[in-house]
Amino acid sequence: MLPLDATPVSGPQGQRVKRTGRAGFGAGARYAQAVADTLRIPGIQRAPLVGFSFAGQAVRAPLGENLAAALMAGGIRHLGEGPGGARAAVCLAGACQQCLVRIEGRIVQACRERVRDGLAVAPA
Numbered sequence: 654m655l656p657l658d659a660t661p662v663s664g665p666q667g668q669r670v671k672r673t674g675r676a677g678f679g680a681g682a683r684y685a686q687a688v689a690d691t692l693r694i695p696g697i698q699r700a701p702l703v704g705f706s707f708a709g710q711a712v713r714a715p716l717g718e719n720l721a722a723a724l725m726a727g728g729i730r731h732l733g734e735g736p737g738g739a740r741a742a743v744c745l746a747g748a749c750q751q752c753l754v755r756i757e758g759r760i761v762q763a764c765r766e767r768v769r770d771g772l773a774v775a776p777a
């Protein structure tokens with residue numbers, strides 16, 4: 654878990670987001686939600702938000718949302734390291750294998766998984 658400072662940072666669309674404390678289900682979750690709120694189209698009815706984690710970092714997303722999309726909306730793009738370097742979701746269609754993550758000991762494609770409450774996701 655990375656320590657966070659109290660310095661305001663910019664979200665993906667340049668908005669000011671203040672991060673305080675350490676990443677977790679408190680300040681980290683609020684930051685992730687602020688980022689997600691800027692990426693999701695407002696006004697669309699979604700399933701209730703649930704909490705899951707990636708490498709110990711808390712993320713909140715609508716139940717059943719595509720896991721790769723939920724991670725991106727939560728500000729998590731770096732999913733791990735592969736033979737060619739850093740990996741991130743690229744195709745979102747199950748073809749590139751760049752979104753591999755580990756869930757409950759299984760290596761799976763994040764773009765082919767759905768968000769569940771309490772899901773513990775780790776880099777593959």
Ligand code: FES
Nearest residue numbers: 745747749750764
């Ligand atoms: S993003 Fe390409 S396989 Fe998942």
